[in-house]
Amino acid sequence: MRKLFLLAGNLVALTAAFGLLARYVSPEVFWPPAIIALLLPGLLLLTLLFLCIQLARKRWASLIFPALVLLLSWPVVNRLLAWPTQRDPPPLDSPTVTVVTGNQRMFRHDDRTDATLEEVRNFFSGTNTDILLLQETWPRQRNKNYISAMQEGTGLEERHQRDKTLIATYADGIVGQTEYFQDSEYHGILLTDVQTELGTLRIINSHLQSNRISDMAEGISGENSLSNQLTTFGRMLAGYGRTTRQRAAQAQQIRRFVEESPYPVILGGDFNDVPSSYMYNEILSPRLQDAWVQAGTGLGTTFTGPLPGLRIDYFMVDTSLSVVSMERLSSPWSDHRPLRLVVTQ
Structure with missing residues (x-):
């Protein structure tokens, strides 16, 4: 059992190390680390647990590899986990701007019923x-938009949204x-000067x-046969490689705009990838x-679907703003x- 535990612990640490490559290696070159990056918080936590157990047992030689992985992960940990900090509030007379972002999923509840106009009005x-x-908001062409x-x-009358597209900015x-x-x-990018x-x-x-992810998760649920689950999982891996490459190209485009x-x-917006990804590093x-x-606390999970614990929605702010x-x-x-x-100068 001791050898099996040692093997399992080192395997987890090795998998975490593989996931750390995602931020450096372009998915055009090699995309599998991008999948491991989704699981990186859990893998690093398990690696830390393994290190602590080996430390308590005084297994000094077995500490070297997991300790090295955790040391190399520190720059990523600072992105995955926000630490609480004391921030001085701006002076009372300082102007501020408040911005809200959210993927609306077509305003459809989990039971697939549409939100009412009153619900939407009250929320905003x-x-x-x-x-x-x-993101994923109906355009003017839809009856229930x-x-x-x-x-x-919101009291915001002006709207930037191209006809028949599902991204909109109100200001x-x-x-x-x-x-x-x-x-x-x-999927797209809006540049709006306000x-x-x-x-x-x-x-x-x-x-x-x-x-x-939601569609794929339904495909590998226990309600489907094993063969269907394996087929869906294979499609999921192939599709993830393709979408990772697309996001990398979009990230490079956004960087140029910035x-x-x-x-x-x-x-x-909704970036559909995690802080340990190549996309994040590129943007x-x-x-x-x-x-x-800068101002959050903890993991900052934004996706509440089948793979919980993912931060895939973001605000990136110019360093000239606070x-x-x-x-x-x-x-x-x-x-x-x-x-x-909320930002200020």
Whole structure:
């Protein structure tokens, strides 16, 4: 049993080390580490537990490899887990801007019933936001598009949303807008210049390529035969490699938008990947800071679907701005938790 425990512990540490490669290795070159990166918090926790047990047993030689893995993981841990810090509130007369982002899942509850207009209006009235970033939200062409309910709830009359696409930015004072979509109305990038109390800000609303985790999880549930589960799992792996490569290309595009922006940038949205990913590493240029790392506490889980514990929704904020607060909200209908950000100068 002792040898088996040692083998299992080292195997977990080795798998964690493999997942650490995800942020450095482009999925165009080698994509499997990206899958392990999804499980990295749990793998690192198990590696730490293994190290502590071996330390208590005084198995000194067996400490070397897990200790090395944990040491190498420290830069990633600082992204995966936000530490509580004491932040001085801005002066009372300092202007601030509040931004909310959230994937709305077409305003459909878990029981597949649609949210009512009153539910939508009441929810958004409680966000007290100056700028609203939405993904998977119905356009004007749909009969039940919820646009009027969101405008009434937020008080924001101006909207940036291309016809028949599902990404929208609401704000008053829009002075410029550009959009980028490729082959899908679901996934794209909106660049919206907004005049605020902090001056003109470039708001980048992004919905990067989805893994369709929920659909895949249903396919490998216990209700299906073993052969169907294995077939679905194989498709899941192949599909994940493809979508990881797509997100990497989208991240490179976003980085160019950030670097070329003449205004301070606030980037938000559903990135469909974790902080230990290549996508995250590519987007987080020297010009941006992760708002959750700056002002959040804990893992900051935003996805509440079949694979819990994932932080895949983000706010990245220009380093010329200061993050006052960052919090998660609870969505009445979506499997994503919205985020609420407050910034100042």
